[in-house]
Amino acid sequence: MPKPRLIYFPIQGRAEPIRLALAAAGVDFEFEAANKEAIKSDAEHYPFYQVPRYIDDEVDMVQSMGILRHVARKFNLYGKDRVEMARVEEVIEGCNDLIMKLFTECIVKAKEDPGAKDAYWAARIDPASAAGAATYGAHMAFLDRLLARSSSGYYLDSGLSVADIVMTVNMQLHLGAFSRERLAEQWPSLMALHDRVLALPRIAAYLAGPLHPAVMHPMAG
Amino acid sequence: MVQETTPVLFYFGFRAKAEAVRLALAAAGVEFENQVLTHADVPAVKKDPAAYPFGQIPRYRDGEVDLVQSGAILRYLGRRHGLYGAPAGASEAEAARAAALVDQLLEGVADLRSRLVPLVYRPNLQTEEAKQEHWDLHVAPSAVDGPEVRGGHVLHLQRFIERHGQGGFAVGPSLTIADVALLDLTDLYLSKHADKFSLVYPALADHHAKIAALPRIAAYLASPRRLPK
Numbered sequence: 001m002p003k004p005r006l007i008y009f010p011i012q013g014r015a016e017p018i019r020l021a022l023a024a025a026g027v028d029f030e031f032e033a034a035n036k037e038a039i040k041s042d043a044e045h046y047p048f049y050q051v052p053r054y055i056d057d058e059v060d061m062v063q064s065m066g067i068l069r070h071v072a073r074k075f076n077l078y079g080k081d082r083v084e085m086a087r088v089e090e091v092i093e094g095c096n097d098l099i100m101k102l103f104t105e106c107i108v109k110a111k112e113d114p115g116a117k118d119a120y121w122a123a124r125i126d127p128a129s130a131a132g133a134a135t136y137g138a139h140m141a142f143l144d145r146l147l148a149r150s151s152s153g154y155y156l157d158s159g160l161s162v163a164d165i166v167m168t169v170n171m172q173l174h175l176g177a178f179s180r181e182r183l184a185e186q187w188p189s190l191m192a193l194h195d196r197v198l199a200l201p202r203i204a205a206y207l208a209g210p211l212h213p214a215v216m217h218p219m220a221g
Numbered sequence: 222m223v224q225e226t227t228p229v230l231f232y233f234g235f236r237a238k239a240e241a242v243r244l245a246l247a248a249a250g251v252e253f254e255n256q257v258l259t260h261a262d263v264p265a266v267k268k269d270p271a272a273y274p275f276g277q278i279p280r281y282r283d284g285e286v287d288l289v290q291s292g293a294i295l296r297y298l299g300r301r302h303g304l305y306g307a308p309a310g311a312s313e314a315e316a317a318r319a320a321a322l323v324d325q326l327l328e329g330v331a332d333l334r335s336r337l338v339p340l341v342y343r344p345n346l347q348t349e350e351a352k353q354e355h356w357d358l359h360v361a362p363s364a365v366d367g368p369e370v371r372g373g374h375v376l377h378l379q380r381f382i383e384r385h386g387q388g389g390f391a392v393g394p395s396l397t398i399a400d401v402a403l404l405d406l407t408d409l410y411l412s413k414h415a416d417k418f419s420l421v422y423p424a425l426a427d428h429h430a431k432i433a434a435l436p437r438i439a440a441y442l443a444s445p446r447r448l449p450k
Contacts, residue, residue, distance in 0.1 A: 040366060044384070048329055048377045049365075058317040066324035070317060082300040083286055089293030094275055130276075131267050137275040137290075145274050 004029040004056040011215045012169075014064040015052040018071060020165045020197075023206030025075035031211055065092065072162040080158045087146075091155050091163035094142050095170040098124065101138040106177055107219050117177060125178070125186060140174075143167060144190050153196060160200070168197040176216055226284035228253040236405070236448050237338070238291040239279040244401035245295055247441035249302035255446055292331070299323065299398035306397045322385050322392035326399040329381065330406050332373045333359060337409055352413060360410070362421060375410070378403065379424045389431040396435065404432045 004022065006029055008015040022029050034051040045053060047062060054060075054067040058074070061067055072078035072088070079085050106120035123129055123139075130141035147155055147167075155163035171194040174183060184191040197203060206212055228246065232239035234257045246253045258266070258278060267276045274289060281287075281294040285301075288294050299305040306319025336359055340351055358364055365376045382403070387394040391403050407429040410418045419426035433442060441447060 043380055047325070047381050047384070048332075049374075058314045059321045061321045061325055063325045063328040066321060066328050069324050070321050073320065074317065082297060085300065086286055086288050086293050086297040089296055090274070090288065090290045093290040093292050097275075133263070133267070135276055137277040139275075142270075142275045145270055 001057050004054060005032060006030070006052060006054055007032045007034050008052040009034055011213050011217060012172075013213075013217050016172075016213075016216075017068050017162065017166050017169050018052060018054065018064065019206065019211060020168070020203060021068060021071045021075070021077055021162050023203050023211075024160060024165065024197075024200060025071070025077060026202055027071075027075060029211070065096070068092075068162055068166070077160065077162045077165070079156050079161055084156050084158060084161070087156060088161050088163040091143065091146055092166050094137065094146070095166045097136075097138040098140065098143070099170055099173060102173055102177065103219070110177075121178065121182075125174075125183070127186060140187055140190065143170070144187050147189055147193060153193070160197070164193060164197050168194045172216065228281060228283035229256050230254070231256045231258055231280040231282075232278045233258055234448055235450055236408075240408075240448075241398070241402045241405045242279060242281060242291060242294050242298065243446070244405060244438060244441065245298045245302070245304060245398050247437050248396055248401055248435070249298065249304060250437055251302065292327070295327075295398050295402065304396060304398045304401075306393045306395065306399075308395065319393055319397075323397050323399045326378070326381055326385075326392055327402055329378055330399070330402045333375065333378070334406055334409075336373055337406070337413075340413065356414065360414070360418070360421070375422060375425070378406075379422050382428060383424050386428070389428065391428060396432070400428075400432050401438075404429055404438075 004027065006015060006018060006022075008031070010031075010033055012019075019029075034053075039046045039051060040049050043049075045060065050062055052064050052067060053062050054070070056074075059070055061070065069078070079088055101124055102120070105123070106117055109116035109120075123132075123134065125140050127141055129135065130139050135142075150157050152159055154160050155167070167190065171183070171190060180191070198207065228251060230239060230242060230246070230253055232255070236243075243253075243255075266273045266278060270276070272287065273280060277289060279291055279294060280289050281297075286297060288297060296305075303309075306323050307316035311319070337355065340347060340355055358367070359373050360375045362376050365374045382391045385392045390396060391399045403425075407418075407425050410422075411426075411429065432438060
């Protein structure tokens with residue numbers, strides 16, 4: 001099998017879960033910096049005028065979460081059956097809802113509104129607000145609750161999946177805005193999962209290597 | 222053999238986030254029960270994290286799973302009922318390619334839904350100005366090359382199905398969860414813009430007509446379980 005190719009910007013961004021999943025699976029890949037002109041003129045390969053784009057022996061596709069699902073399926077990071085896959089999907093959806101709120105309500109808003117970070121913490125991180133009316137599915141408590149259903153230390157009883165990887169990226173993004181002490185104090189299991197995933201030998205090697213971008217996101221951190 | 226349990230779908234009395242799931246169940250020929258919740262039920266939902274881990278509906282329960290998150294439910298149904306694009310006997314590579322097409326279109330549809338839903342369901346946003354602004358940014362073909370678009374444009378969806386659909390389906394030669402998700406989205410555009418949308422996006426209008434006319438889906442659309450909004 002030739003090496004998969006990942007085409008994106010030289011940042012972690014929306015491609016980081018894909019890179020981490022490939023690393024966790026022990027799959028070496030090539031990174032290519034995206035060509036902005038090509039993205040907008042080549043509708044066949046960039047059907048939504050977006051990157052990441054991913055090419056392997058089976059697919060040539062876009063949509064970061066679609067790519068992640070493909071990689072998960074191909075390299076056994078999706079659970080053992082359709083019931084476990086559905087559990088993975090619940091976590092991915094919940095993480096992405098929270099990440100979207102982190103960007104809109106915290107990172108972007110904080111540039112104009114000095115109270116935005118505290119308001120975001122109160123609404124989405126503080127356990128006291130988890131049962132409130134205005135969460136709209138975006139709260140750290142929900143992701144902790146799902147993790148508690150499993151006894152393996154990962155979201156699935158059968159072991160590591162892309163659910164754990166997306167949650168790890170979620171925590172990384174939050175660490176760009178809030179201190180480790182505060183986050184770990186409120187959500188020790190989620191922080192332990194984050195640490196566990198990043199310490200996996202293949203992931204630690206990826207993080208220390210040339211394929212891991214230094215910049216998380218142009219706006220974060 | 223496991224006793225087949227009639228699936229139950231817990232949601233408000235609206236189409237909204239549950240409708241693609243309902244359409245998928247109908248397409249699969251699965252009898253299901255709509256357990257309709259009202260605003261008064263919301264506190265109880267928030268206080269039952271075992272059943273509602275995100276404090277949200279829809280929730281789907283059958284003999285095998287008890288799930289939340291509309292996307293998770295839809296994909297589960299796609300896998301269980303052969304609506305993820307891979308025909309019986311497909312190779313792994315064929316199945317992977319088919320699933321990749323379904324997932325790409327589902328993501329594209331979700332992107333547009335998230336921008337459109339406020340216009341349909343939040344009263345203070347249902348203004349002519351808001352409707353026009355959405356059209357100008359996400360629907361008008363001329364806007365597709367604009368800097369603000371970032372993937373959320375109807376023209377991408379039409380091009381995608383023209384490139385990858387066969388026999389009038391959205392992707393590949395058979396009905397998938399991408400078809401029902403796209404039908405559901407096109408419904409919203411037709412309800413907001415009617416003929417204007419059909420004229421500008423004939424392939425999407427044709428897709429809508431074809432899928433809506435499939436026997437099981439047509440029966441569902443004509444049934445009392447099809448909610449008015």
